[in-house]
Amino acid sequence: MTQPRAVTCPSCGGSIEIRAAGYTVTLGCRYCGSVLDVAHEDVRLIKAYRRAVKNFAIAPGARGTLFDVEWEVIGALRRRSAESGDWQEFLLFNPYSGYRWLVLAGGEWQFGTMLLDRPENGPRSVSWRGGDYVRGDSETATTVTVLGEFYWKIARGDEARATAYTRGAEVLSCESTADETNWTQLIPLDDSAVSAAFAVERKFVGAPQRRARRNDTDDLPMMFLFALIALLAVGLVQELVSRPRVCTESTSEIIVGAPSFTTRIGTLEVRRAYQFVTISAISSNINNRWIDLDYSLVNRQTQQSIDAYGLIEYYTGTDSDGPWTEGSTSAETLIASVPRGTYDIYLDGGAHGWPNDPSVTVKQVKPDEWTVQTSADAENPWAPPEKVTVWFTACTGGFSWGMFWLIGFLLFAVPGAMLWWRHREDD
Amino acid sequence: MESLTCPSCGAALPVRDPGLPYSTCAYCQTLVRRAEGTVEAVGTVAVLPADVSPIQIGTTVNRDGIAATVVGRVRWGWSDGSWNEWFLRAADGRIFWLGEAMGMYMLTCEYPAVLDVPGIRNFAEGNPMARDCTVKAGGKWFTATDIKDAACLGSEGDLPFPTLPGWTMTNVDFRNAAGDALSVQRDAQGTTAWLGAWSDLAGLAPGNLRQIEGWTMPRALV
Amino acid sequence: MTLRLKLFTAWCLFLVATSGVASYYGWSLFADSASTSSSSGGARGPTHK
Numbered sequence: 001m002t003q004p005r006a007v008t009c010p011s012c013g014g015s016i017e018i019r020a021a022g023y024t025v026t027l028g029c030r031y032c033g034s035v036l037d038v039a040h041e042d043v044r045l046i047k048a049y050r051r052a053v054k055n056f057a058i059a060p061g062a063r064g065t066l067f068d069v070e071w072e073v074i075g076a077l078r079r080r081s082a083e084s085g086d087w088q089e090f091l092l093f094n095p096y097s098g099y100r101w102l103v104l105a106g107g108e109w110q111f112g113t114m115l116l117d118r119p120e121n122g123p124r125s126v127s128w129r130g131g132d133y134v135r136g137d138s139e140t141a142t143t144v145t146v147l148g149e150f151y152w153k154i155a156r157g158d159e160a161r162a163t164a165y166t167r168g169a170e171v172l173s174c175e176s177t178a179d180e181t182n183w184t185q186l187i188p189l190d191d192s193a194v195s196a197a198f199a200v201e202r203k204f205v206g207a208p209q210r211r212a213r214r215n216d217t218d219d220l221p222m223m224f225l226f227a228l229i230a231l232l233a234v235g236l237v238q239e240l241v242s243r244p245r246v247c248t249e250s251t252s253e254i255i256v257g258a259p260s261f262t263t264r265i266g267t268l269e270v271r272r273a274y275q276f277v278t279i280s281a282i283s284s285n286i287n288n289r290w291i292d293l294d295y296s297l298v299n300r301q302t303q304q305s306i307d308a309y310g311l312i313e314y315y316t317g318t319d320s321d322g323p324w325t326e327g328s329t330s331a332e333t334l335i336a337s338v339p340r341g342t343y344d345i346y347l348d349g350g351a352h353g354w355p356n357d358p359s360v361t362v363k364q365v366k367p368d369e370w371t372v373q374t375s376a377d378a379e380n381p382w383a384p385p386e387k388v389t390v391w392f393t394a395c396t397g398g399f400s401w402g403m404f405w406l407i408g409f410l411l412f413a414v415p416g417a418m419l420w421w422r423h424r425e426d427d
Numbered sequence: 428m429e430s431l432t433c434p435s436c437g438a439a440l441p442v443r444d445p446g447l448p449y450s451t452c453a454y455c456q457t458l459v460r461r462a463e464g465t466v467e468a469v470g471t472v473a474v475l476p477a478d479v480s481p482i483q484i485g486t487t488v489n490r491d492g493i494a495a496t497v498v499g500r501v502r503w504g505w506s507d508g509s510w511n512e513w514f515l516r517a518a519d520g521r522i523f524w525l526g527e528a529m530g531m532y533m534l535t536c537e538y539p540a541v542l543d544v545p546g547i548r549n550f551a552e553g554n555p556m557a558r559d560c561t562v563k564a565g566g567k568w569f570t571a572t573d574i575k576d577a578a579c580l581g582s583e584g585d586l587p588f589p590t591l592p593g594w595t596m597t598n599v600d601f602r603n604a605a606g607d608a609l610s611v612q613r614d615a616q617g618t619t620a621w622l623g624a625w626s627d628l629a630g631l632a633p634g635n636l637r638q639i640e641g642w643t644m645p646r647a648l649v
Numbered sequence: 650m651t652l653r654l655k656l657f658t659a660w661c662l663f664l665v666a667t668s669g670v671a672s673y674y675g676w677s678l679f680a681d682s683a684s685t686s687s688s689s690g691g692a693r694g695p696t697h698k
Contacts, residue, residue, distance in 0.1 A: 005477045022478020023530065025508040039508045041476065069645055095479045095639050096628055096648055098530025116531065116625040117606035151529050153507050180572070219654040226654075230661035234668040241672040276675040290693045308681050315695035326695045336680035354694045402679025403671060407664050414657055 007038055011048040019061075019074045019149060020093050026154045028053060028075070028146035030060065035146055035155055046155060051424070053078075053147040057104050057204035058090055060148035064197030066111065066189070069097050073198065075148035081139040081162075091150060099151065102194070103186060104204065109194045110171070115183040119165070119172060126165050126172065128185075133165035133172045141175070220422075223415035231408045238399055242276055247395040252349065256289060256386040257357035260350030265392045268297075269342045276398030277338045279345070282330040283312050284389040286351075290314075291388065294348040295333060299341045306343075308335045312390070315354060334398050345394050358386060433457055434468045443484070443498040444516050447585040451499075458582075458591060470591040475502055475581040480527060481628060481644075482513050483637035484584045488525065490534060490631050491624070495523050499584030503577035503598070514586055522587070524621055525631075526610065532631060533600075533608045535623030538564060542620055547611055551618035556599045562609070565622050569601035569609045588616055 005021040008014070014031035018024050018038060026046070027036045033049035056076045063072045075091035087105035101112030119128035126133050143158040158177075165172040171186040195205055248266030268277060281293055290313035297306040310333035315326045431440040435457040440450060442461075450459045451472050460467045486497045495515035502511055513525040526533035541547055541564040550556045560571040575598050582590035596614035602625075610621045629647055636648060650658075671677065 020479055022476065022480055022509070022511070023528075039506075040504065070643065093530070094645075095530075095642055096481045096636070096645050098627055114529075114531075116627070118604035120604060151508070219651045222654055223657050226658055226661050230665055233665045237665060237669040238672045241669050242675065272673075274674045274676070276672075276677070310681065311693075313693060313695075317695070333681045334677060334679070336677045336682070337675050352693070398675070400672070400677035400679055403668060403677050406678065407668050410664055411661060414660065 007036070007043045009034060009036060010043060010045045011036075019072060020095075020151065023093075023151045024074075024149040025152055026146070026150045028148055028150075030147060033145070033147070037153075053145045056090075056147065057088055057201050058102070058198045060090075062198045064194075066092075066100075066102075066193065066197050069094055071097075071100060071197075073102070073148070075146075075150045077143055077147075077154075078145040079141045080144050081141045083137060083139040086144070091148070093149075101184060101186075102189070107204075109189040109191060110186040111189045112173070112184045112186045115172075115185060118183060128172060131167050131170075133167045133170075136164040136166055138163040220415055220418060223418070224412070227411040227415060230411050231404075234407050235404060238404060242397040242399065244271060245395050245397040246271075247393055248345070249391070249393050251389060251391050252347065253387045253389050254291060254349050254351040256351045256353055256388060258350070258385070260292065260294075260348050262346055262348045265345050265347050266394050267342065267344050268394055268396055270338050270340050270396055273340055274337050275396045276400070277335040277343075277394065277396055278332060278398035279308070279310065279335070279392060279394040280330065280332045281310055281312060282391045283314075284329075286312070286314050286329060286388050288315050288317075288354045289351055289388065290327075290354065291351045291390065292349060293331065293333070293390075295335070296346045296348070297335065297338060297343040298346060299339075299343055301341060306335060306338060308333050334400060336400075338396075347392070349390070351388050431459075431461070431466050433459060434466050440466070442585075443496075444585050446516075446520065447498070447587055449586045449589055451583050451586075451590070453583065458589060460589070469589060472590055473579075473581040473592055475500075475583060476509075478502075478511070479639055480511055481636045481639060481648075482511070482525070482527060482633075483635070485635050486513075486637070487634040488515065488534065488631040489634075490626065493517065493521075493523060493534065493536065495521070497525070497584075499582065499586040501582045501586060501590055502580040503596070504580040505575040505577045509580055514584070523623075524610070526608075530627075532626050532628060533610065533623060534626060534631060535608060535610055535621035538609070538620050538622035540564070540620075541609065541611070541622070542618060547618075547620065550599065550611065551613060553613075556597075556611075562601065564601075564609050564620070565607075567603055567605065567607055569603050569607065571599050572602045573600040574598070588614065 005018045006015055007018060009016060009029040009032060011034035012029060012032035014029060016027065016029060025039045027038045029036060031052055033051050033053045035046040037044040037046050058073050060073050060076055063070060071092035071094050073090050074093045077089045078086060079089060080086050090102040092100040092102055103110040103112055119126035124135050139162055141160050141162045143154060143156055146154055146156055160175040160177050163174045169188045173184045173186055175182050194200060248268055250265040252263055277297060279295055283291060293310035295308045310331040312329060312331045313327040314329050317324055431442060433440050433452040433455060436452060436455040438452060438454040440452060440459060448460055452459060456472045456474060457468050458470045458472050460469050482497060484497050488495060495517040497513045497515050499514040500511055502509055511527040515523040515525055523534060523536050541562060542551060544562045546560045546562055556571055556574050558571055558574060562569055577596055577598055579590045579594040596612050599611045601609035606625045608623050608625050612619055633648060636644060
């Protein structure tokens with residue numbers, strides 16, 4: 001009868017020793033976080049979880065002396081309310097002295113003793129053992145995580161209505177559920193007293209986290225809102241700051257299958273130290289064709305050239321899933337960091353067919369005149385060659401969507417990671 | 428004091444209280460009925476599950492004029508847990524129950540007068556007890572807070588009723604703001620009522636507590 | 650306002666300022682410079698299926 005009772009977690013198979021044998025009813029598995037009913041010889045799984053519960057200031061199993069009595073931490077709870085954020089509660093046990101509570105809220109510790117007698121109700125206060133306790137706020141406390149042993153049935157998501165009555169630094173906490181009402185006397189405990197008694201995780205030592213933890217639940221929606229506002233601001237700033245915007249337009253006809261040819265599509269003046277230059281190309285209706293667009297910005301003073309490329313490609317077909325299309329008939333090219341100066345914009349363009357180029361015959365009629373013929377139409381080898389028309393607009397300034405989305409990712413990554421982390425802790 | 432042996436295994440059967448009819452053999456779990464110097468085996472009691480209770484047979488308590496010694500124990504199980512009821516006798520033959528739950532204790536003596544209260548008489552006749560039922564006992568008002576159907580999980584020592592597997596009872600706990608306790612129990616033998624108070628262990632001024640492995644007894648309790 | 654919300658606000662402002670400076674100098678990580686081009690010469694086609 002003196003050997004300790006050990007149970008096997010039906011969810012993960014881990015072996016757990018029960019410290020308060022005979023009293024313990026619910027057990028939160030320290031290996032997988034599953035909540036077990038150990039009231040009877042046959043252990044039953046109340047709810048399975050798959051991740052060990054962590055991040056408690058004191059690990060269950062720790063022993064320490066408070067008020068001249070040695071206590072063992074046998075259970076730990078994380079609870080939450082909309083008003084107070086998160087806090088932790090530790091169940092202390094000594095077989096000769098019964099149960100006590102250690103509460104860590106807002107970086108401050110309290111020692112709790114359940115009352116055997118009840119305070120007497122007044123309108124705005126209660127009286128208990130000759131003292132008046134003033135009624136404070138009520139809140140709904142929800143149990144978020146459960147680890148270790150408890151002498152009553154408990155589960156994640158349990159809710160209790162908690163009201164605090166204060167008299168100086170002493171608090172009487174009244175918690176009621178549908179089944180019962182419990183009163184607990186809470187007295188403040190020095191950080192150093194708790195640290196001297198138990199091994200307290202370093203990040204929970206000291207009180208400066210008070211405010212931050214209080215509003216733990218509240219600032220995350222604000223972060224998402226700020227991130228959204230910042231992203232809109234980034235869009236606006238990118239649009240306005242990249243100005244002035246001056247444009248030049250032209251049109252070219254490109255013969256499909258012919259060797260690439262070079263033409264000047266306009267002149268632009270970059271009026272600031274550096275600017276984007278954006279060239280957009282929109283083609284006439286093409287199908288199963290691609291158009292290579294190699295641009296060169298040649299500085300009139302220095303004759304130095306900045307090269308960039310664009311590509312228009314558009315394909316259609318039909319397969320077992322039905323008709324498909326791929327690509328688009330337009331392309332936008334963003335040229336970064338173009339220094340101040342006047343630039344001639346040259347295009348080296350060529351259009352091609354897929355899967356094959358139409359076969360093309362090129363004849364030099366005069367020194368600078370060419371005739372081009374395609375024989376795509378076998379019936380009519382002298383039909384005019386296939387041409388595509390491309391409209392170009394080249395402008396100074398521009399909007400880098402790549403930068404916009406990169407910054408958007410960096411903005412939302414912070415609150416997103418916090419949300420994910422919180423969700424992970426809650427599981 | 429007469430000396431008896433277990434009819435099943437032959438081990439010595441200590442008689443702590445000759446007035447009690449039932450005793451559990453500590454070696455073979457046989458439940459023995461004693462009557463007029465004879466012993467008779469009536470069945471086998473379940474082995475008590477391990478627990479860390481600081482009470483044991485032989486523990487003494489002294490509170491509110493009650494000085495008594497533990498002579499037996501029943502362990503009751505209900506759907507959401509279990510608890511110990513320790514059976515005590517005083518030198519003058521009076522009997523008491525010491526209920527043990529949540530690390531707290533309820534020391535009670537029999538209080539038959541409350542059985543005449545209509546709500547409790549109704550319960551004694553086999554009807555369910557209403558929660559929040561209010562009764563007056565010993566000049567104090569009580570409210571029913573806890574109604575449990577319990578089954579015997581095991582026993583040890585000397586007891587007034589047979590604790591064989593299948594022995595069941597319905598227990599109603601009444602409480603009040605002052606920490607007083609009233610317990611009404613209905614089983615196959617009838618209904619009894621017990622009046623007392625909640626206390627922590629130190630409040631019982633206990634003696635001869637069980638030494639629990641891995642724990643030192645607080646100095647105040649030695 | 651919590652400390653971490655203040656820090657996050659500073660982070661937002663930093664990113665907005667960075668994007669402003671980058672736009673002013675026409676700087677982008679995602680420009681279509683010729684060096685990464687696979688344009689002239691190579692045959693192309695749909696990557697469907």
